Amino acid sequence: MYNLDVIVDRRNTKSVKYEEMDINFGSNDLLPFWVADMDLKCPDFMIECIINRAKHGVFGYSKRMPEFYEAIVNWLRTRHQLEVKAENIEYGPGVVFLLNMMIRKFTNPGDKIIIQSPVYYPFRKIVEGNKRIVSDNTLKFENGRYVMDFEDLERRAQDPQCKMMILCSPHNPVGRVWTREELKNVVEICYRNNVLLVSDEIHFDLVYKGYKHIPVLNIDEKYNDNIIICTAPSKTFNIAGLHSAYCIIPDPEKMKKYKEELHLLDLNRSNVFSQEVTQAVYEKGADYVDKLVEFLEDNMNFVHDYVKENIKGITAYKMEGTYLMWFDCRALGLSTEELDDLFFKKARIAFDSGYWFGEAGKGFMRMNIACPKSMLKEGLERLKAAVDQL
Numbered sequence: 507m508y509n510l511d512v513i514v515d516r517r518n519t520k521s522v523k524y525e526e527m528d529i530n531f532g533s534n535d536l537l538p539f540w541v542a543d544m545d546l547k548c549p550d551f552m553i554e555c556i557i558n559r560a561k562h563g564v565f566g567y568s569k570r571m572p573e574f575y576e577a578i579v580n581w582l583r584t585r586h587q588l589e590v591k592a593e594n595i596e597y598g599p600g601v602v603f604l605l606n607m608m609i610r611k612f613t614n615p616g617d618k619i620i621i622q623s624p625v626y627y628p629f630r631k632i633v634e635g636n637k638r639i640v641s642d643n644t645l646k647f648e649n650g651r652y653v654m655d656f657e658d659l660e661r662r663a664q665d666p667q668c669k670m671m672i673l674c675s676p677h678n679p680v681g682r683v684w685t686r687e688e689l690k691n692v693v694e695i696c697y698r699n700n701v702l703l704v705s706d707e708i709h710f711d712l713v714y715k716g717y718k719h720i721p722v723l724n725i726d727e728k729y730n731d732n733i734i735i736c737t738a739p740s741k742t743f744n745i746a747g748l749h750s751a752y753c754i755i756p757d758p759e760k761m762k763k764y765k766e767e768l769h770l771l772d773l774n775r776s777n778v779f780s781q782e783v784t785q786a787v788y789e790k791g792a793d794y795v796d797k798l799v800e801f802l803e804d805n806m807n808f809v810h811d812y813v814k815e816n817i818k819g820i821t822a823y824k825m826e827g828t829y830l831m832w833f834d835c836r837a838l839g840l841s842t843e844e845l846d847d848l849f850f851k852k853a854r855i856a857f858d859s860g861y862w863f864g865e866a867g868k869g870f871m872r873m874n875i876a877c878p879k880s881m882l883k884e885g886l887e888r889l890k891a892a893v894d895q896l
């Protein structure tokens with residue numbers, strides 16, 4: 507029913523993944539496995555949704571109707587067992603936009619904000635860009651798995667200058683789906699120390715067999731006024747180009763402040779197509795997501811096994827969620843420049859360099875595995891050939 511394993515030529519479609527490689531990699535002539543955007547065609551119902559709306563031919567200001575919010579409420583209920591009222595949900599044009607808004611509305615310049623590196627690199631950028639200070643509760647890498655350092659987290663949260671924590675759940679790039687126990691610790695530490703917890707759950711739908719995403723709002727209701735979730739359908743359904751995201755803010759006072767700012771900036775209106783598609787995917791997309799997760803899991807196993815059997819000095823760790831795979835290349839003994847050179851110049855494959863995610867990411871590379879198998883195979887064969895030449 508869904509044929510995910512087909513190559514779609516994306517060159518010359520104004521795609522960041524294809525047309526902006528020159529900025530980071532010096533050329534657009536690489537095979538791209540960077541940026542979290544899937545080389546997979548959307549299911550037909552999404553394409554039809556856009557065509558049907560386009561056929562109407564009038565694209566004036568659009569209004570988000572109650573059905574829009576209901577679709578989100580139902581998705582959260584059925585996929586994540588999270589009960590949220592429509593009035594606690596509000597639109598934003600992107601998750602990074604929403605995180606910026608939370609920083610600006612709920613902290614002040616000079617405040618400290620906790621992040622857990624190696625982590626999605628805009629986290630550091632937006633904290634520092636807004637003149638706040640990063641407090642880095644670096645993840646610990648133990649036996650091939652990243653875990654949180656709770657003693658360090660508590661110490662950082664106790665600092666009176668610390669006002670917010672931005673959690674990445676599931677975690678990009680280390681692929682962890684945090685357990686209830688881990689999340690309970692985070693939620694309690696933040697609550698005890700009056701640190702507002704902002705949880706980026708954009709990867710929440712893409713979780714593999716044996717793991718379960720727990721929204722931080724499902725730990726215990728008593729903590730919920732101290733929590734904001736920012737998420738979107740954009741990773742799950744590959745619609746980052748449509749700019750549709752939303753936040754869940756249980757505390758009415760905080761929601762009021764967020765909405766005031768959204769209106770002030772005149773960013774309250776969503777794009778007609780993004781609005782229609784967001785509602786459609788949450789109403790009709792469950793079956794597609796189940797198939798997509800199976801497809802991604804198969805890709806993950808393929809990459810893991812290929813690297814294990816063929817590429818000496820690199821370990822590709824299986825992730826618990828997300829379609830971003832973390833390659834440990836430290837055994838190659840290369841400097842960061844040499845590692846970049848190996849991937850970008852010799853193998854001609856674009857990966858996100860581990861150090862972009864913070865010091866703790868040095869010696870690692872991140873691969874986006876959301877593409878047809880033939881593309882994965884070609885990328886890995888290029889990598890093997892380059893490593894064999896070392």
Ligand SMILES: Cc1ncc(COP(=O)(O)O)c(C=O)c1O
Pocket residue numbers: 541542599600601602603626674678706708709738740746750751
């Ligand atoms: C953890 C995380 N948050 C946010 C984003 C980007 O979200 P948006 O495009 O809605 O700003 C990404 C994209 O890769 C991500 O991995």
